[in-house]
Amino acid sequence: MFPGTPQVKAPEGQKPCRARIPDLGRGARLKAKGERGSILGFGRDAGLAYTCPYPLDGPASFPDLPEERNVKVYSGANIRNVAMVGHGHAGKTTLVSAMLYTAGATQRLGRVDDGTAATDHDEEEIARKMSISTGAVAVEWGNTKINILDTPGFSMFVHEAKMVLPVVDAAIVIVDGVAGVEVVTQRVWNYCEEYKTPRLIVVNRMDRDRANAERVLESLTNAFGRDVIPIELPIGSEKNLSGVVDLVRMKAYTYELGGNGKGKETEIPAGLKGQVQEAHERLVELVAEGDDKLMEKFFEAGTLGEEDLIPALHNAIREDRIFPVIFSSGLGNVGADRVMDFIIDYTPAPSEHEWVQGEPAGNGDAPKRHESDEEPVSLYVFKTVSDAFAGRISYFKVFSGVLKNDATLQNYSRGGPEKFAHISIMQGKTAVPVSELQTNCTPAILARLQN
Ligand SMILES: Nc1nc2c(ncn2[C@@H]2O[C@H](COP(=O)(O)OP(=O)(O)OP(=O)(O)O)[C@@H](O)[C@H]2O)c(=O)[nH]1
Numbered sequence: 001m002f003p004g005t006p007q008v009k010a011p012e013g014q015k016p017c018r019a020r021i022p023d024l025g026r027g028a029r030l031k032a033k034g035e036r037g038s039i040l041g042f043g044r045d046a047g048l049a050y051t052c053p054y055p056l057d058g059p060a061s062f063p064d065l066p067e068e069r070n071v072k073v074y075s076g077a078n079i080r081n082v083a084m085v086g087h088g089h090a091g092k093t094t095l096v097s098a099m100l101y102t103a104g105a106t107q108r109l110g111r112v113d114d115g116t117a118a119t120d121h122d123e124e125e126i127a128r129k130m131s132i133s134t135g136a137v138a139v140e141w142g143n144t145k146i147n148i149l150d151t152p153g154f155s156m157f158v159h160e161a162k163m164v165l166p167v168v169d170a171a172i173v174i175v176d177g178v179a180g181v182e183v184v185t186q187r188v189w190n191y192c193e194e195y196k197t198p199r200l201i202v203v204n205r206m207d208r209d210r211a212n213a214e215r216v217l218e219s220l221t222n223a224f225g226r227d228v229i230p231i232e233l234p235i236g237s238e239k240n241l242s243g244v245v246d247l248v249r250m251k252a253y254t255y256e257l258g259g260n261g262k263g264k265e266t267e268i269p270a271g272l273k274g275q276v277q278e279a280h281e282r283l284v285e286l287v288a289e290g291d292d293k294l295m296e297k298f299f300e301a302g303t304l305g306e307e308d309l310i311p312a313l314h315n316a317i318r319e320d321r322i323f324p325v326i327f328s329s330g331l332g333n334v335g336a337d338r339v340m341d342f343i344i345d346y347t348p349a350p351s352e353h354e355w356v357q358g359e360p361a362g363n364g365d366a367p368k369r370h371e372s373d374e375e376p377v378s379l380y381v382f383k384t385v386s387d388a389f390a391g392r393i394s395y396f397k398v399f400s401g402v403l404k405n406d407a408t409l410q411n412y413s414r415g416g417p418e419k420f421a422h423i424s425i426m427q428g429k430t431a432v433p434v435s436e437l438q439t440n441c442t443p444a445i446l447a448r449l450q451n
């Protein structure tokens with residue numbers, strides 16, 4: 001037992017309070033006025049439990065605890081679950097490495113080519129320099145935790161991308177800056193259509209010779225229609241790629257190729273101003289088209305500010321009315337910070353789903369579950385593999401309730417009970433054991449199932 005009751009830093013506008021630590025068990029959860037948060041920080045005392053008498057919706061700090069004992073708490077609104085999907089070699093795994101490095105989760109930029117990318121850790125993946133199965137990592141960016149599933153793009157393994165769509169709230173479609181839309185890009189797009197998954201398109205590898213934003217944008221609109229619209233433009237290309245312009249906030253960010261990935265806010269380059277203005281106006285018009293009130297405002301003022309654009313774009317993306325496009329170079333670490341910003345601003349949080357509908361058991365009704373710890377446990381297994389040593393391992397996402405280690409649940413697809421032993425959270429190649437999992441804790445969790 002950890003002695004004492006540390007002071008918890010209250011979110012802005014709320015009174016500070018005392019936190020109680022009832023239990024030091026792994027995976028213990030934070031309870032705060034019916035609100036729920038997941039616990040990060042897998043240090044020596046992973047998963048400390050705290051109770052706190054006010055709702056928390058951001059990271060809570062525990063200043064009285066030694067550094068390595070600090071944990072962060074996230075509620076549904078501060079979680080994003082996304083899948084990286086796209087054609088093989090478009091740079092999905094490298095971009096995930098760039099996000100991890102930029103967010104300070106790794107000390108160096110992991111590379112697929114030298115076997116150090118976090119989500120390509122299998123021996124076969126390292127030898128072939130490509131993803132073969134889905135890799136999972138979580139990254140903390142600002143006050144949000146982004147759970148990322150990195151799927152393979154090689155056509156023989158692309159079914160993995162389809163398997164994960166039911167457990168994510170958005171797909172990040174990665175497209176090569178030279179090749180544009182390729183065969184597998186179209187395939188993953190069709191999967192997203194089937195599952196109605198909101199999409200954010202990242203045109204990546206913009207530092208390559210012959211990378212061309214205009215040509216790729218044309219190939220995207222030809223393939224997927226006029227609702228595909230840039231919300232960023234690159235500054236320079238090929239070896240001279242130096243940054244991006246945010247068309248919503250109308251700000252430019254510059255980077256050092258191969259640098260720390262943190263963009264510096266600067267003036268929009270003079271030579272790009274005309275093109276940026278034109279692209280901004282097209283974006284504003286498209287966003288206003290989907291909303292009568294905004295349309296009225298747009299006609300009155302002639303334009304819309306970011307305070308209107310950001311929420312309207314967020315809703316349009318959630319409803320699959322707009323497919324925004326941004327630009328990056330994973331290997332050069334240009335724009336990875338903006339990819340994370342855009343994921344947070346524009347892709348839906350799990351708490352935005354009112355409920356999820358399960359399969360009916362026998363002739364009964366299909367159960368509806370709300371995203372809440374208070375509901376009965378329901379989860380969706382998106383992948384099961386057989387391991388020579390560990391036996392049957394399943395990857396799943398908890399949609400409602402709290403799953404305890406060693407719990408037995410009813411399997412609706414096959415009928416019969418399933419026992420969940422050794423439940424863990426995946427972070428790259430590391431499986432972190434936990435004693436329980438909360439709703440939306442992460443979509444990449446694994447358990448050994450025994451019938
Ligand atoms: N020039 C350049 N090369 C890149 C970039 N991103 C990735 N690459 C290279 O492209 C190759 C493929 O990168 P990956 O990150 O493995 O691509 P992927 O989309 O994960 O590929 P699959 O796992 O096979 O679907 C590697 O050799 C990378 O080093 C980039 O931004 N610029």
Ligand SMILES: [Mg+2]
Pocket residue numbers: 092093094120130131150151152153
């Ligand atoms: Mg990959």
